[in-house]
Amino acid sequence: xxxxxxxxxxxxxxxxxxxDGLAAGVFDAGGLEGRVRGSRKLDPAERLHVYAxxxxxxxxxxxxxxxxxxxxxxxxxxxDDAVRGYLAACPSRHYSLNRLSDRFPxxxxxxxxxxxxxxVDVARVERAMEEVVDHPVEDRIDGEALAAIPPSKWGELHLxxxxxxxxxxxxxxxxxxxxxxxxEQEPTVPGPRTTWLTVFRGGxxxxxxxxxxxxFDVLAGLAAGRSLxxxxxxxxxxxxxxxxxxxxxxxxxxxxxxxxxxxxxxRLG
Amino acid sequence: MANRWGLPNLGFGVxxxxxxFTHVLEADPAVDWFEIVxxxxxxxxxxxxxxxxxxxxxxxxxxxxxxxxxxxxDPIDWDYIDRLGALADRVRAPWxxxxxxxxxxxxxxxxxxxxxxxTEESLTHLVGRVKAIQDRLGRPLVLENPSTYLEFSANEMAxxxxxxxxxxxxxxxxxxxxxxxxxxCRNHGLDANAYLDEMPLDRVVQIHLAGHTDRGTHCIxxxxxxxxxxxxxxxxxxxxxxxxxxxxxxWDDDIPEFAVLEAELDLARRHSEGS
Numbered sequence: 001x002x003x004x005x006x007x008x009x010x011x012x013x014x015x016x017x018x019x020d021g022l023a024a025g026v027f028d029a030g031g032l033e034g035r036v037r038g039s040r041k042l043d044p045a046e047r048l049h050v051y052a053x054x055x056x057x058x059x060x061x062x063x064x065x066x067x068x069x070x071x072x073x074x075x076x077x078x079x080d081d082a083v084r085g086y087l088a089a090c091p092s093r094h095y096s097l098n099r100l101s102d103r104f105p106x107x108x109x110x111x112x113x114x115x116x117x118x119x120v121d122v123a124r125v126e127r128a129m130e131e132v133v134d135h136p137v138e139d140r141i142d143g144e145a146l147a148a149i150p151p152s153k154w155g156e157l158h159l160x161x162x163x164x165x166x167x168x169x170x171x172x173x174x175x176x177x178x179x180x181x182x183x184e185q186e187p188t189v190p191g192p193r194t195t196w197l198t199v200f201r202g203g204x205x206x207x208x209x210x211x212x213x214x215x216f217d218v219l220a221g222l223a224a225g226r227s228l229x230x231x232x233x234x235x236x237x238x239x240x241x242x243x244x245x246x247x248x249x250x251x252x253x254x255x256x257x258x259x260x261x262x263x264x265x266x267r268l269g
Numbered sequence: 270m271a272n273r274w275g276l277p278n279l280g281f282g283v284x285x286x287x288x289x290f291t292h293v294l295e296a297d298p299a300v301d302w303f304e305i306v307x308x309x310x311x312x313x314x315x316x317x318x319x320x321x322x323x324x325x326x327x328x329x330x331x332x333x334x335x336x337x338x339x340x341x342x343d344p345i346d347w348d349y350i351d352r353l354g355a356l357a358d359r360v361r362a363p364w365x366x367x368x369x370x371x372x373x374x375x376x377x378x379x380x381x382x383x384x385x386x387x388t389e390e391s392l393t394h395l396v397g398r399v400k401a402i403q404d405r406l407g408r409p410l411v412l413e414n415p416s417t418y419l420e421f422s423a424n425e426m427a428x429x430x431x432x433x434x435x436x437x438x439x440x441x442x443x444x445x446x447x448x449x450x451x452x453x454c455r456n457h458g459l460d461a462n463a464y465l466d467e468m469p470l471d472r473v474v475q476i477h478l479a480g481h482t483d484r485g486t487h488c489i490x491x492x493x494x495x496x497x498x499x500x501x502x503x504x505x506x507x508x509x510x511x512x513x514x515x516x517x518x519x520w521d522d523d524i525p526e527f528a529v530l531e532a533e534l535d536l537a538r539r540h541s542e543g544s
Contacts, residue, residue, distance in 0.1 A: 003423070005388075013373065013374055017377070
């Protein structure tokens with residue numbers, strides 16, 4: 001056998017990365033004969049298997065760290081099957097393992113795995129929590145300057161929301177299952193229920209918060225560049241919103257947002 | 270024996286890992302320098318970069334990658350190379366490198382250090398790419414001998430000969446991983462000392478130490494345990510013959526408290542001194 005260098009590399013990667021295992025990979029790639037030497041203790045297939053095992057184990061472990069709740073809900077065998085399917089459909093094309101599972105949430109949506117609708121929401125949140133880690137470090141808001149703004153000017157205030165904010169409208173409440181997995185408990189899959197959730201990083205802490213729709217909408221308005229007055233008015237005047245309750249909650253929301261470093265700057269006008 | 274580029278002996282360092290971020294910033298770690306896995310810092314401006322920049326103010330930081338795929342037949346990823354050069358400049362890295370291997374082909378990245386066939390064809394291919402990358406970066410690459418678990422039937426020369434010729438013909442530097450030498454030689458029934466005989470020590474600017482797993486039928490480069498006695502013996506020989514080369518301890522799985530790494534570096538110092 002005298003493969004060119006490219007042919008030999010293509011043969012090896014095809015053999016070790018086959019979703020149905022090494023035997024299928026070797027068959028699919030054109031056989032093992034004349035390509036790999038045996039050692040005193042391992043035959044050629046056993047030596048090649050070291051790489052086949054590592055291909056899957058390494059990538060599976062990376063994805064399990066990034067999607068711990070998806071993995072816990074599917075169980076070991078179910079998650080392994082999902083990873084094999086994903087890697088076959090979306091093989092890595094980037095030098096960084098951080099990009100390996102970019103498309104996993106979208107793949108899950110069409111995968112037909114059990115609990116797929118719930119798992120898609122979970123995967124979107126787990127992916128977002130990974131992404132915000134690499135966002136540039138942001139300035140802290142000048143708390144003293146902000147506190148010095150008189151209440152009469154608050155309506156004109158434009159707040160710069162952290163670039164790490166990922167607002168998400170989900171079909172399922174994912175928080176309970178994710179918290180259970182963090183506590184190494186068994187996650188349960190809830191029934192569908194529209195949920196508003198924010199993922200963001202304050203300092204180096206990544207937050208995942210399920211919030212009321214009104215709070216979500218005010219924040220989304222601020223993130224879209226509206227003044228505080230416009231963002232609040234828009235939400236307060238929507239159908240079915242208890243404006244008085246909204247105004248009553250605003251102070252507590254701002255206290256939490258400021259504490260968690262949701263805002264990184266502000267301007268008036 | 271000084272290396273031919275006059276690159277310094279940095280002393281005894283460890284690979285920087287996330288679990289130790291807080292410790293190395295807050296404590297006064299008993300290490301001389303750090304090595305980073307380049308790819309973990311190429312695309313982040315978050316906490317990893319924040320930690321790295323602070324550390325680079327206090328310690329030399331060397332870049333060691335796993336994604337260059339210098340032996341691949343795919344086109345060189347120049348965007349990756351340029352990012353690598355920018356990161357090296359940012360942390361004032363004394364040098365930067367990767368492995369004598371390929372990690373993917375035809376656009377598919379396997380994220381493993383796959384062995385080269387040791388043939389004239391692949392040597393010519395590799396030397397040309399190393400030269401091109403060095404020209405782009407304006408500095409020598411420091412390339413490491415990988416642990417290998419198979420040999421291609423097409424091989425025309427021993428791995429050590431292939432690596433020596435690559436270094437000489439491309440005029441690049443070497444990172445001699447003595448644990449990989451041991452693992453590879455065990456897996457292929459070779460003499461580790463004969464392997465070292467081939468290594469041009471004036472081109473070796475860094476040594477790697479690590480633990481491995483012996484499965485009986487073969488060894489795996491797991492980086493999850495202490496350095497084994499057989500590897501210490503190879504290390505002591507290289508340090509004695511070279512007069513002292515920058516030494517780096519890798520520990521990537523079952524990562525212990527930082528104090529364990531510091532104690533392992535103390536052992537390295539003693540083996541370097543011949544005690």
